[in-house]
Amino acid sequence: MLRIPIKVTARKLPHAGGRGSGPQGRINKMRKLVTALIRHERIEGQYQWVDEARGYAERLILEAQRNGDTHKGTMEMADYWLLEKDLVHKLFKVLVPRYTNYPASFTQLWSLGETFPGRPVPMAVLELKGNPWPPVVPKERDQRNSLVNILLDQARKDYRQQKYESIAALELNKQSEQQTSNIDDSSASTS
Amino acid sequence: MALITRIEKVQVVHHGPPEDCTLLMNKDLSTPFSVAMHIGELLMTRSVVALVNGEPWDMHKPFTEDCELQFLHFKDDQPDIPNQVFWRSCSFILGSILERAFKEEIHVELCSFPRPNVRSGSFVYDADLKLPDWKPTSAELNCLSRIGAKLQHDDIRFERLDVDISVALKMFQDNRFKILQIPSIAAQSPSGNSVPVYRMGDHVDITRGPLMSSTQHIARYSVTTVSDIDSPDFGRLKRIQGLAIPKQLPVSDA
Numbered sequence: 555m556l557r558i559p560i561k562v563t564a565r566k567l568p569h570a571g572g573r574g575s576g577p578q579g580r581i582n583k584m585r586k587l588v589t590a591l592i593r594h595e596r597i598e599g600q601y602q603w604v605d606e607a608r609g610y611a612e613r614l615i616l617e618a619q620r621n622g623d624t625h626k627g628t629m630e631m632a633d634y635w636l637l638e639k640d641l642v643h644k645l646f647k648v649l650v651p652r653y654t655n656y657p658a659s660f661t662q663l664w665s666l667g668e669t670f671p672g673r674p675v676p677m678a679v680l681e682l683k684g685n686p687w688p689p690v691v692p693k694e695r696d697q698r699n700s701l702v703n704i705l706l707d708q709a710r711k712d713y714r715q716q717k718y719e720s721i722a723a724l725e726l727n728k729q730s731e732q733q734t735s736n737i738d739d740s741s742a743s744t745s
Numbered sequence: 746m747a748l749i750t751r752i753e754k755v756q757v758v759h760h761g762p763p764e765d766c767t768l769l770m771n772k773d774l775s776t777p778f779s780v781a782m783h784i785g786e787l788l789m790t791r792s793v794v795a796l797v798n799g800e801p802w803d804m805h806k807p808f809t810e811d812c813e814l815q816f817l818h819f820k821d822d823q824p825d826i827p828n829q830v831f832w833r834s835c836s837f838i839l840g841s842i843l844e845r846a847f848k849e850e851i852h853v854e855l856c857s858f859p860r861p862n863v864r865s866g867s868f869v870y871d872a873d874l875k876l877p878d879w880k881p882t883s884a885e886l887n888c889l890s891r892i893g894a895k896l897q898h899d900d901i902r903f904e905r906l907d908v909d910i911s912v913a914l915k916m917f918q919d920n921r922f923k924i925l926q927i928p929s930i931a932a933q934s935p936s937g938n939s940v941p942v943y944r945m946g947d948h949v950d951i952t953r954g955p956l957m958s959s960t961q962h963i964a965r966y967s968v969t970t971v972s973d974i975d976s977p978d979f980g981r982l983k984r985i986q987g988l989a990i991p992k993q994l995p996v997s998d999a
Contacts, residue, residue, distance in 0.1 A: 695820060695822065696822050697820075699822075699823060699824055699825065699828075700819060700820065700824055700828075700994055701819060701824065701827075701828045701831065701863060701990070701991060701994060702990060702994045702996055704828070704863050704864060705863070705866060705988075708864055708865075708866050709866065712866075
């Protein structure tokens with residue numbers, strides 16, 4: 555079972571291997587992308603291409619993990635999808651150990667938005683998890699304890715405290731006014 | 746310099762960006778600032794204080810032994826130490842302003858400043874201004890603030906010196922508060938008779954430290970209030986409070 559959502563039908567990519575290349579051109583493009591992903595661990599390309607290649611890469615790693623390097627069918631599959639044959643060793647000796655007991659998907663897809671200027675083409679980055687590169691999305695700093703934020707927090711607290719006190723004082727005034735008016739009424743009625 | 750006749754080396758292991766590295770520095774001569782000079786300009790300009798073997802350490806205080814070194818700045822995940830150091834340095838600067846700002850016939854005697862507490866919203870200096878009925882106008886406060894704010898262009902370093910108790914008593918002989926405080930401060934020091942003294946330009950004051958690397962970290966500096974307090978030990982004093990923002994944390998004034 556793959557760990558990413560995929561469509562059951564293959565995505566139509568009519569010009570993936572060049573105009574008129576047909577279904578075989580599409581498969582060749584996918585093989586190139588999967589090879590590049592296993593080689594560089596992070597690739598950039600058109601969203602629809604790398605998204606489609608992601609499924610093949612996930613499946614390849616999953617099969618390698620399940621069956622090991624002694625299984626004939628898996629080895630043939632790795633041989634077919636990896637155009638550079640040294641990557642077969644990388645798949646079984648580096649990636650399979652990396653992803654043992656791994657609960658989530660092995661790859662991550664980041665959308666980059668559309669190209670500009672020119673014809674808008676949605677671009678994306680596909681990467682293997684646990685790669686050695688710096689993270690795509692930088693770590694966010696925790697700014698709560700910065701000096702300015704501490705001062706602002708404290709000022710906010712003081713302001714709120716003042717507000718509460720003024721509201722409480724108003725309420726007290728109102729109550730005392732009501733009491734005094736009640737006394738007036740009663741005194742008026744008795745007289 | 747003449748006190749060090751033979752230069753020895755210490756091994757300094759630096760942790761943090763741009764990368765971890767090990768340097769051989771001169772014992773009792775090299776400072777964390779000289780390590781920063783070897784590594785890069787960013788560390789020289791943004792580092793407020795160093796962490797040597799887990800202890801806060803002045804940027805301009807020489808190494809005494811093999812150590813592990815880290816540089817701290819205001820945008821760290823846990824900026825408590827830089828914040829405290831900045832607040833303490835601002836109190837120190839407030840003292841120098843009080844000594845500089847008034848006319849010559851007014852002899853200001855600085856008393857002390859409490860532990861820095863950023864959450865209180867202001868840094869403090871207690872002093873005897875010899876002006877019992879003085880209520881400062883906003884223009885006068887502005888004048889005091891400007892002396893502090895102008896220091897950011899001067900890039901004056903804070904330099905530490907541990908002096909003997911007798912020397913310290915001589916240095917502060919015209920200040921009746923400091924003379925009383927010096928023996929207890931010396932008693933707290935590890936050797937029992939040394940007093941930590943800091944210098945910023947021509948202003949010298951006693952503080953435990955550490956202080957920030959230089960005055961260029963200040964972006965905004967303002968002296969806000971002057972009030973009367975009754976100190977249990979020293980009698981009636983003026984408490985001067987101020988507020989400052991470092992350059993690394995820009996704020997809008999709109």
